[in-house]
Amino acid sequence: MDLFLQALANGVLIGGILACLTIGFQLTFGVLHVIDFAVGGWVMLGGYAGYWALTLLGLDPFISLPLVAVVFALVGRALGPLIYHVRTSRYARPDLMALALTFGIFIFMRGGALWLWSFNSRNVDTAIAGPAIQLGPVALPVLRVVAFAAAAALSLAVFLFLYRTRFGLAVRAVAQSRENAGLMGVDVPRLSAQVYAVYTGLTAGVGVLLATIYSVNPDVGVRYTLFAFFVAVLAGLGSVGGVLVAGLFLGVVESLVAIYVGISYSHLVIFGALYAVLLISPQGILRRGL
Amino acid sequence: MGLTRWLAGVIVVAVLAALPLGLDAYSLRIATGVCMWAGLACAWNIVGGYAGYISFGHSAFFGIGAYATALLMQRGMDWPFFATLPVGLVVAAGVAAVIGAPTMRLRGSYFAIATWAFAEMLLQLVNVLDVTGGPGGLSVPPYLNEHFFYYLMLAAAVIAYLAVWVLVERSRFGFRLRALRDHEPAAEALGIRTTLVKVQAFALSAGIAAVFGGIYAYWVTFIDPMSVMGGEITDQMVVMVLLGGLGTVWGPALGASLLWLTNRMVWSALGDTAIYLPILGVIIVAVVLFLPNGLVSLLPGLGQLRRRGHRLLTGMVRKL
Numbered sequence: 001m002d003l004f005l006q007a008l009a010n011g012v013l014i015g016g017i018l019a020c021l022t023i024g025f026q027l028t029f030g031v032l033h034v035i036d037f038a039v040g041g042w043v044m045l046g047g048y049a050g051y052w053a054l055t056l057l058g059l060d061p062f063i064s065l066p067l068v069a070v071v072f073a074l075v076g077r078a079l080g081p082l083i084y085h086v087r088t089s090r091y092a093r094p095d096l097m098a099l100a101l102t103f104g105i106f107i108f109m110r111g112g113a114l115w116l117w118s119f120n121s122r123n124v125d126t127a128i129a130g131p132a133i134q135l136g137p138v139a140l141p142v143l144r145v146v147a148f149a150a151a152a153a154l155s156l157a158v159f160l161f162l163y164r165t166r167f168g169l170a171v172r173a174v175a176q177s178r179e180n181a182g183l184m185g186v187d188v189p190r191l192s193a194q195v196y197a198v199y200t201g202l203t204a205g206v207g208v209l210l211a212t213i214y215s216v217n218p219d220v221g222v223r224y225t226l227f228a229f230f231v232a233v234l235a236g237l238g239s240v241g242g243v244l245v246a247g248l249f250l251g252v253v254e255s256l257v258a259i260y261v262g263i264s265y266s267h268l269v270i271f272g273a274l275y276a277v278l279l280i281s282p283q284g285i286l287r288r289g290l
Numbered sequence: 291m292g293l294t295r296w297l298a299g300v301i302v303v304a305v306l307a308a309l310p311l312g313l314d315a316y317s318l319r320i321a322t323g324v325c326m327w328a329g330l331a332c333a334w335n336i337v338g339g340y341a342g343y344i345s346f347g348h349s350a351f352f353g354i355g356a357y358a359t360a361l362l363m364q365r366g367m368d369w370p371f372f373a374t375l376p377v378g379l380v381v382a383a384g385v386a387a388v389i390g391a392p393t394m395r396l397r398g399s400y401f402a403i404a405t406w407a408f409a410e411m412l413l414q415l416v417n418v419l420d421v422t423g424g425p426g427g428l429s430v431p432p433y434l435n436e437h438f439f440y441y442l443m444l445a446a447a448v449i450a451y452l453a454v455w456v457l458v459e460r461s462r463f464g465f466r467l468r469a470l471r472d473h474e475p476a477a478e479a480l481g482i483r484t485t486l487v488k489v490q491a492f493a494l495s496a497g498i499a500a501v502f503g504g505i506y507a508y509w510v511t512f513i514d515p516m517s518v519m520g521g522e523i524t525d526q527m528v529v530m531v532l533l534g535g536l537g538t539v540w541g542p543a544l545g546a547s548l549l550w551l552t553n554r555m556v557w558s559a560l561g562d563t564a565i566y567l568p569i570l571g572v573i574i575v576a577v578v579l580f581l582p583n584g585l586v587s588l589l590p591g592l593g594q595l596r597r598r599g600h601r602l603l604t605g606m607v608r609k610l
Contacts, residue, residue: 095399096402100578115564115565115568
């Protein structure tokens, strides 16, 4: 029982971060109608950026996180128009071409990381450490609690931004209907690029958090793309609210499988579940709009 | 019209068949690789190009073929090599038919994610099973004859392209496929059984990929999960077809030759292929942005050239 509670706690702490990771992905799908295969790539590059900030500038990852987010938001702002261009182009299948584009970006990121930094894992150490917090039989590592809190704060910020600002109103309007929002005076191409910037910045920031807990190597991208897809599909593509539940669910499932079945089976189970969910209910289990 | 095409095809095949005469062993291996990738790209193109369903899971079928051959040739089973290829083909086509029926109801990006999840799932499964040797992989009884493998790969590739030419490019089946790619509800309204057609195309594509997997396993004599089921195999197929031209007969061969030669040149120049992956990425991005119809679309003069050649040829035939 104690083991179960511990697994549950670990799962919730990681799940919160995974939920935050998927929010940007969902925003991008909602506004641009693009499934970004490169989502794991942004996580990975964010982790490397955190590593550089630590080794070159001596910045603790929790301090460099906003910096990393801003830098990657700028990169996303530059890349966004390209993706919008392909998605709204006159190609025969713009959705598939956009998917292929992000697939290419992802291969580029992963290949570039392998080429520059090889397979070695890099640890991003932080000053936040210390004895785990004991809650009855459950031990909560301080680092994970802080990372969870940071992810929760980021998610909350995105939600406030979406539901309490004029920009957020425009984002939700475009997600509902691109044409009508455009007629109401929203600059759709510009807004799409901005949403993509929010997404890349947020995702890279989460990458820093994940790099402090696990380490970062060029192959983690595939893993986080899988996680983002899983959470997004379970929540229903484009649904931002659903990811909170789906993210926690994924964290708990992964943690339970790793403890009770074996860690080498966790990817098998998650990929299998993703496949099954897609077949049974492609609209997602927790379908709710933006 | 048909005459010129056949003649051009025969000339290309004759040149390829004569190639080993002028190549050293290393270059011959590269040529074998070109044939293999051309065949794999051709297989992927049936689903990705003609049917318009982007599969990110074709490495699974290549891997099924490779593992079928390797497992059946293990000590104790001792199957002859050529008997293992049909097994791989049938198993892969069967798996494709079984998973195709539900998976191909998903459209566009959903299908891409689902096939990706399926392939990664199979990769993980092969990794944890005992019978496949887990991460340690399997050895196949070695047969070191580069000429044999070159001709085998070439023959398989020629058969694959002929199959696509006969079954897809010039048949009712092919028209149905392209109809559902261009507008699926309309195709359905015309009375095309879209699910059946899609599953047939998927099974055909999977079977071809599996045959190449089987030959590959015998050729390299050692396989492990990453080398025959890794995502990079799918990546290459996708890029080769995109570069050459989606839904064209010769585009995949063109893309495959160019990319595989690049891969090998990078390898021999730098000693590893790490830089090759970012190059692949850049190529995809560039093709999507600037050349959505692939390299084949750069040859608008080809039709004219062919017509002129045809006139010349028929003129000569008439004189004789």
